[in-house]
Amino acid sequence: MRNAAALEAAEQLDLTGKLGLADAALGVAKSLGASYADLRLCRYQTEYFEVRERRLEESSAGLSAGFSVRVLLDGTWGYASSPLATVDEVKRVTARAIEVAKASQPLQLRKFVLEDVPVYQDRWDMPMKADPFKVPADEKIAKLMAMNDAALKAGADYATAAFAFVREEKFFASSRGSRIEQTRVRVMPDTEVTVIDKASGHFATRDGLAAPRGSGYDYILSYDFTGEAAKAAEQAREKLKAKPVEPDDYDLVLDPTNLWLTIHESVGHPTELDRALGWEANFAGTTFVTPDKLGKLKYGSSLMNIIADRSQEGGLATVGYDDDGVRTSGAEFPIIKDGIFVNYQMAIGQAQLIGQKSSNGCAFADSWSAFPIQRMPNVSLVPNPKACSLDDLFADVKHGIYIVGNGSWSIDQQRHNFQFGGQLFYEIRNGKLGGMLRDVAYQGSTVEFWNSMDGIGDASTYFLGGAPNCGKGQPEQTAPVSHGAVPARFRQVTVLNTARKVLT
Amino acid sequence: MILDEGDAQSLANKILGLSKADSCIVTISGDESRHIRFAQNMATTNGSPGDIEVSVESHFGKHSGAASGTDLGDDALVALVAASEMTARLAPENPEFMPPLGPQKYVEETGFSPATEVVTSAMLAAAVQPVLRQAQAKNLQASGFLEAGVSFSAFATSKGLFVYDRETEVLHTVTARTPDGTGAGWAGTTHYDFSKLDAAAMGSVAIDKAVRSQKPSRLAPGKYRVILEPSAVSDLIGILVAEEFDQRAADEGRNFATKEGGGSRLGDTVFGKNVTIYSDPNDPVAPGGIYSDDGLPAQKTMWIENGVLKNLQCSRYWAQKSKLQPVPGPTTLTMVGGTTSIADMIKQTKRGLLITRFWYIREVDPQTVLLTGLTRDGVFLIEDGAITKPVCNFRFNESPAAMLNKVVALGPSVRTYGEEGPGLPVAAPPLLVDEFTLSSVSDAV
Numbered sequence: 001m002r003n004a005a006a007l008e009a010a011e012q013l014d015l016t017g018k019l020g021l022a023d024a025a026l027g028v029a030k031s032l033g034a035s036y037a038d039l040r041l042c043r044y045q046t047e048y049f050e051v052r053e054r055r056l057e058e059s060s061a062g063l064s065a066g067f068s069v070r071v072l073l074d075g076t077w078g079y080a081s082s083p084l085a086t087v088d089e090v091k092r093v094t095a096r097a098i099e100v101a102k103a104s105q106p107l108q109l110r111k112f113v114l115e116d117v118p119v120y121q122d123r124w125d126m127p128m129k130a131d132p133f134k135v136p137a138d139e140k141i142a143k144l145m146a147m148n149d150a151a152l153k154a155g156a157d158y159a160t161a162a163f164a165f166v167r168e169e170k171f172f173a174s175s176r177g178s179r180i181e182q183t184r185v186r187v188m189p190d191t192e193v194t195v196i197d198k199a200s201g202h203f204a205t206r207d208g209l210a211a212p213r214g215s216g217y218d219y220i221l222s223y224d225f226t227g228e229a230a231k232a233a234e235q236a237r238e239k240l241k242a243k244p245v246e247p248d249d250y251d252l253v254l255d256p257t258n259l260w261l262t263i264h265e266s267v268g269h270p271t272e273l274d275r276a277l278g279w280e281a282n283f284a285g286t287t288f289v290t291p292d293k294l295g296k297l298k299y300g301s302s303l304m305n306i307i308a309d310r311s312q313e314g315g316l317a318t319v320g321y322d323d324d325g326v327r328t329s330g331a332e333f334p335i336i337k338d339g340i341f342v343n344y345q346m347a348i349g350q351a352q353l354i355g356q357k358s359s360n361g362c363a364f365a366d367s368w369s370a371f372p373i374q375r376m377p378n379v380s381l382v383p384n385p386k387a388c389s390l391d392d393l394f395a396d397v398k399h400g401i402y403i404v405g406n407g408s409w410s411i412d413q414q415r416h417n418f419q420f421g422g423q424l425f426y427e428i429r430n431g432k433l434g435g436m437l438r439d440v441a442y443q444g445s446t447v448e449f450w451n452s453m454d455g456i457g458d459a460s461t462y463f464l465g466g467a468p469n470c471g472k473g474q475p476e477q478t479a480p481v482s483h484g485a486v487p488a489r490f491r492q493v494t495v496l497n498t499a500r501k502v503l504t
Numbered sequence: 505m506i507l508d509e510g511d512a513q514s515l516a517n518k519i520l521g522l523s524k525a526d527s528c529i530v531t532i533s534g535d536e537s538r539h540i541r542f543a544q545n546m547a548t549t550n551g552s553p554g555d556i557e558v559s560v561e562s563h564f565g566k567h568s569g570a571a572s573g574t575d576l577g578d579d580a581l582v583a584l585v586a587a588s589e590m591t592a593r594l595a596p597e598n599p600e601f602m603p604p605l606g607p608q609k610y611v612e613e614t615g616f617s618p619a620t621e622v623v624t625s626a627m628l629a630a631a632v633q634p635v636l637r638q639a640q641a642k643n644l645q646a647s648g649f650l651e652a653g654v655s656f657s658a659f660a661t662s663k664g665l666f667v668y669d670r671e672t673e674v675l676h677t678v679t680a681r682t683p684d685g686t687g688a689g690w691a692g693t694t695h696y697d698f699s700k701l702d703a704a705a706m707g708s709v710a711i712d713k714a715v716r717s718q719k720p721s722r723l724a725p726g727k728y729r730v731i732l733e734p735s736a737v738s739d740l741i742g743i744l745v746a747e748e749f750d751q752r753a754a755d756e757g758r759n760f761a762t763k764e765g766g767g768s769r770l771g772d773t774v775f776g777k778n779v780t781i782y783s784d785p786n787d788p789v790a791p792g793g794i795y796s797d798d799g800l801p802a803q804k805t806m807w808i809e810n811g812v813l814k815n816l817q818c819s820r821y822w823a824q825k826s827k828l829q830p831v832p833g834p835t836t837l838t839m840v841g842g843t844t845s846i847a848d849m850i851k852q853t854k855r856g857l858l859i860t861r862f863w864y865i866r867e868v869d870p871q872t873v874l875l876t877g878l879t880r881d882g883v884f885l886i887e888d889g890a891i892t893k894p895v896c897n898f899r900f901n902e903s904p905a906a907m908l909n910k911v912v913a914l915g916p917s918v919r920t921y922g923e924e925g926p927g928l929p930v931a932a933p934p935l936l937v938d939e940f941t942l943s944s945v946s947d948a949v
Binding site for chain 2: 055056057058059060061062063064065066068070076077078079080081082083084089096097099100103105106107108109110136137138139145157158163172194196198199200201202203205277278279280281282283285286288369370371373407408409410411412413414415417419421439441443445473474475494496498499500501502504
């Protein structure tokens, strides 16, 4: 054995054991007066490898298992969790959830009401070619070493490369009768190279462009990491000597490696119904997309079509059932159709508040100890049905910048004003791609920005980006989510120069 | 799940006893908490989560590997140790390997309060109730989060080190909004002692700000004299010191403290003389954990003293290589304050802005620690020594390293909390700062 599968020896419940715990939790909840209850029993197997230069910085394996019980008592929520999955503990924790709900009842101005959702007894396993947990640890480490070696040979002064792997196993049981087992896997590569110019005290970094995915190890094997590492070192060196950008309004062509995050922040988050209802007002924020805008707001140009799904291959939000037990296959929906805002993302108990019938499958809890809240499905830009290449997008640009990869990102709590950086910036002059620029960030306002989009790539240019760590909720939860994108052209966007001198 | 010191030590010894490695480190951590979450003047998702984690790092020579788990059963512990040893055996030699520490001397933990340990959900609800009543009475919508909990951690090595740390924490944040969505106010803090929390008073601050911030005017972006409330200050200094004060990165030429021509600016006066920032695990206002990286004792550490860069975080390996003392990361942060109250700062200001807090801060340029982010929940214009009107939020593009050279006045340092900081207990003053760069206007309220 050459990996941490030894952890598998730790006790694991079979389905009969899980069903027994479900009966215990749901039985206690019912006897104590809950109108609804569910149990989420989860197990997360993780691995993390990090190599700095030619040295292994970390190799670790983890196994986190536990459960939570959520109850609705006279319209008030309560939940509790524990790492100890025994019948007695499940009963104690269920009673604690009831106690929490009871204590919170004096604050329940309006009762929560849950719509009926179909009941399922099912098992769903993410299709995958190569299980990353079956690949020997030394093989994964050797791959990371080779990546850094390529970067250092190509002129990087420093290089960091890491792989994180997660297997998420969830068992869901609701008082309505659903019993669902699910397994999925995430692979998350992360790389960075740094080059130094000692004389000036300046340095430049170039992050890797490989996205995290809901995939097996086959995704890692299919990506040319060493090729990219070498290229990254050269490009970082080029960055040091690149021309500083002149602040101005530019036409931007955003590569999908950059645009996916802009979609996440300026389309994904604003169209979350819990934000529109004010439930995130104290933390993640509200949204400018208020319910009166449903079916009316011209969010973007007519080229803009945004779809939401939890079924896309490789998607980090892809799963068979959401954490309310709602089936996701067949629940795909458009968020923006021909530029018009047409649908919110919803979890259970929300649809009726805007006159709709049922959740569209967007609940997620990030661990066994978390309460499921509305989280993003995969939210993606639909490619141009007409043929359009990256060069076609450049062709019509006189004074522009082409931006590749993600830099810094920031957006306000109602999702109007944003600022994004990138990894690589290239001048576009009179339809042709020119030399590299540096210190670029673009600012915009969501609706104005998306309405300025007048060209998008076709399906051949599609790229599935994503983030493993989108934050929301209190206590804060981090969700994995993917975003498909094609390159797109935006007219007259404000660009800043971000260079500064700071110390005395 | 909370283990007391004796149980934690027994568990650590049991795991160390299973180890066949040359050396071994065991860490155990757990928590139990309760929270009430509310929005639109009512409870939303209320809970009582608990967690535990035990991890083992095994070493064979300079080969090391780690494994962690949540199962404390005997079989699971055997599997855990085996997994960490297998991981270590498969790992290439780490030339920077440092053997585990032996026994160390630690200060007494002062960030624990029995009053917080016994908090029930009913007590949390009772504390939140007046906030909701006040909001309803003023026709406002209150949202927030009140959490109280206990956490522990233990660190043990095969060289005889054992340290146990138990802390309590209360987090209270509240946002009030006007129903028309044109006004918003916020207040928030952390504390270790629930009995010191005045939730109703926090609610009043948020409510007052929501009322006063209604229907803001748009001002042109630009460089402004600003008064930053303690929450805003805590975010900026927290990111700077906890995340960017790095000796190795500076020596390697990839840090704000890198010197032209090589080396770091340690010992140089790089900030204004009125700036002093330190960490002290026994700080009376913001006590913190008693141990840090590798089990090194947390002790009073001066980061910036009267503008001089006094210390950068430094690992044991880098310290040995560079003939420096190791400096573990901070477990708490205090910026020394002054005597100018916010009211006095307003009086001293001909034209400027009062900023409540920040949101969504991200690093734009690691070379300069240039950060971008937004103001949130109350920005007010000051003209001729008085607040004249609420104004729209701004995006800022500013470096805390630059800001600490532009501090005009400081108020008293208080326990505070910012959503964007590194999550440490922080005491920070309000600051009057010149030429703070606000790069665009946001329509968000």
